[in-house]
Amino acid sequence: MNLRYTRPLTEGPSPADAHEPSLPYPDGWFAVAFSSELVPGTVLTRPLQGEDVVLYRLRDGTVRAVRPYCPHLGAHLGLGSVEGDDLICPFHRFAFGPDGSCVRTGYGTPPPPSSDLTPLPVREVNDAVFVWRHHDGRAPDWELPDWHTLGSRAPRLAAWEMAGHSQDVVENAVDLGHFTPLHGWGESEVAEPATFDGRSFRVSVRSRERVPLLGESPLEVTLEGCGISRVHVCTALPRFGVRTCAMYAATMIRPAAFQLRQASWLDVAEPGSLPEPVARWLSRSAxxxxxxxMFRGNCEFVAQDFPVWATKRYQSPPRLARGDGPIGPFRHWARQFYPADRLRTHVPASVRSTEGSRAT
Ligand code: FES
Ligand SMILES: [Fe+2]
Structure with a gap:
């Protein structure tokens, strides 16, 4: 039957933001920009958990993050400008110094009382800018590790926005069961069982992968997480002397939507059998x-998860099978990043008993 509709019907899987989210906003550090986007003299506005954050850079390179609304009459500071080290409101040109204090009005009159901005905790690590957010306003009580990068070139960058919850990006790193069926890896084995320690986790896997131009190679992958928004994936293809690493940072922007940023680095070992200048030239050319x-490959690899993340729900309790990664211990670890009274999910008794380190 050939049906014709004047308006398209809704069909197919509903996006995750069509339903009430089952996980609340997490606490911690969240990427809001790549460092290279925050050019001195510019003002950026980025979404973070239902609010805007305004970012700018001081002359010495330091990044500042503030809430968006001017204490004077509420103009959005994201429309403002930077003069020297001062953030200037677009409405009446009140100026705010690096510590947030109102240093002058646009009329040459003294600043009114209680007219300072509140700077937000901000860090710049691994070529990205992170802002702290805690549901009860608590100050940062842990720091972001500066993960290693590779090579001498600037990272290749990509960013996406989609429905879903950022925890799924981080959980993906320990979901060892999905790498073969969804991403097409050869048979994989755990090289180093997962460990969960404080705010961090780490797991290593061995597999095989087909590389463009080079062919198939054994693949060694180490996945690390810190906080519930950031993962570092290091891969080595020992057969070709190629190493890559990538940072993935996922940031909730609305109750069931997030932005994902990826920064990728690559290094090719110098062949030891050749004279040094030739070896260096060969490695840099390669x-x-x-x-x-490899960057396009990385993007295509992570994009294979997108339709799943954008339509899935938080399954709790999950029905785990032999062959899954350490999903249960991961979820137990992840609970520390949420307000306990708003976490409507529960953890199975079998998982509650696995405090701290635990293998697959
Ligand atoms: S609203 Fe910002 S200076 Fe008036
Ligand atoms: Fe994945």
Missing amino acids: ARLLAGL
Whole structure:
């Protein structure tokens, strides 16, 4: 039957933001920009958990983050400008110094009382800018590790926005069961069982992968997480001397939508059998050639998860099977990043008993 509709019907899986989210906003550090986006003299506005955050850079390179509304009459400071180290409101040109204090009005009169901005905790790590957010306003009580990067070139960057919850990006790193069926890895084995320690976790896997131009190679992958928004994935293809690493940072922007940022680095070992200048030239040429290919490969790899993340729900309790990664211990670890009274999910008794480190 050939049906014709004047308006398209809704069909197919509903996006995750069509329903009430089952996980609340997490607490911690969240990426809101790449460092290279925050050019001195510019003002950026970025979404973070239902609010805007305004970012700018001081002359010495330091990043500042503030809430968006001017204490004077509420104009959005994201429309403002930077003069020297002062943030200037677009409405009446009140100026705010690096510590947030109102240093002058646009009329040459003294600043009114209680007219200072509140700076938000902000860090710049691994070529990205992170802002702290805690549901009860608590100050940062842990710091972001500066994960290693590779090579001498600036990272390749990508960013996406989709329905879903940022925890799924981090959970993906320990969901060892999905790498073969969804991403097409060869058979994988756990090289180092998962450990969960404070705000961090780490797991290593061995597998095989087909690399553009080079062919198939054994693959060694180490996945680390810190906080419930940031993952570092290091891969080594020992057969070709190629190493890559990528940082993934996921930030909730609305109750069931997030932004995902990826920064990727690559390094090709210098062949030891050749004289040093030739070896260096060869390694840099190969890195140049492979960087784009590997980056596109990384983007395509992570994009295979997007339809799943954008339509899935938080399954609790999950019905776990032999062959899954350490999903249960991960979820137990992840609870520390949420307000306990708003976490409507529960953890199975079998998982509650696995405090701290635990293998798959
Ligand atoms: S609203 Fe910002 S200076 Fe008036
Ligand atoms: Fe994945």
